[in-house]
Amino acid sequence: MAKYPFTCALVTGASSGIGQEIAVQLGMSGVPLVLVARRADRLEALAARFKNVEVIVADLSTSDGVAQVEARIVDSSKIPIDLVVNNAGFGSSGLMHEIDLERLSREIGVNVLALTRLSHAAIKAMVPNGRGYLLNVSSVASFQPGPRAAVYSATKAYVTSFTEALHEELRGTGIRVTALCPGFTRTEFSEVSGTNSISSQVPNFAWLEATDVAREGLRAVTRGKALCIPGALYKGVSASSNSSPRILGRRITSLPSRRN
């Protein structure tokens, strides 16, 4: 079992997929947890498996929901949080003008605004202590535009850029900041994001398991890596997309959706 240097970890989107796996791996290592998501029943079931677990039921697409979590991050009367994992997120699939605008606003709210506000709260609380960890879950989708997932890819481009910038800003402060950029990972994401028709075309070898993504992400933030791309396949794809002309990346990412 891995040993982690964290006193207490807050994980958003802990009710499913990658966030749940991150919480399980931390819980199994004895790290006290604060679990955040909307589905209370799932959080309570997870909390019951470990000692020292708090649950915050919050909708991170709302200002009140984010404020609830910010309040816990800065609450010095409780066990101080030294790892914040901004993992909650979802996508939408289709032509941008045909997707419900309210849904897109919520997507930007969770993927960008909540992540930014919680990163701000975390760093502000950590800087005076001279130590802390921030793990922001982005995606390999952040490395190129995503036709038919235009808003999702753009939100993740923000997350990677923002997180890499924070990594540099905080160099030498004792605070470690990492962007975790997984490729296709078996979770509830496709169901929630309406991308089943795309993911059903993804070959078996290209799928990652959430346990592996979680393990690599936690290892990377512990070691202070700026960027973590789990799996050899996606490391290669990301390296080649960085060195290819942008038009090629755009065309390739639009191919699976055009077949429908």
Ligand SMILES: NC(=O)c1ccc[n+]([C@@H]2O[C@H](COP(=O)([O-])OP(=O)(O)OC[C@H]3O[C@@H](n4cnc5c(N)ncnc54)[C@H](OP(=O)(O)O)[C@@H]3O)[C@@H](O)[C@H]2O)c1
């Ligand atoms: N799976 C992939 O292929 C893949 C690839 C690259 C990156 N990612 C990223 O990985 C992260 C985790 O996704 P996943 O794959 O594990 O998907 P998932 O199984 O659908 O989990 C998403 C989590 O986010 C939470 N969430 C969604 N909307 C929320 C809201 N408004 N307020 C609070 N929590 C909310 C969900 O909790 P509730 O519904 O209970 O609120 C759930 O716990 C996301 O940021 C996603 O973009 C996923």
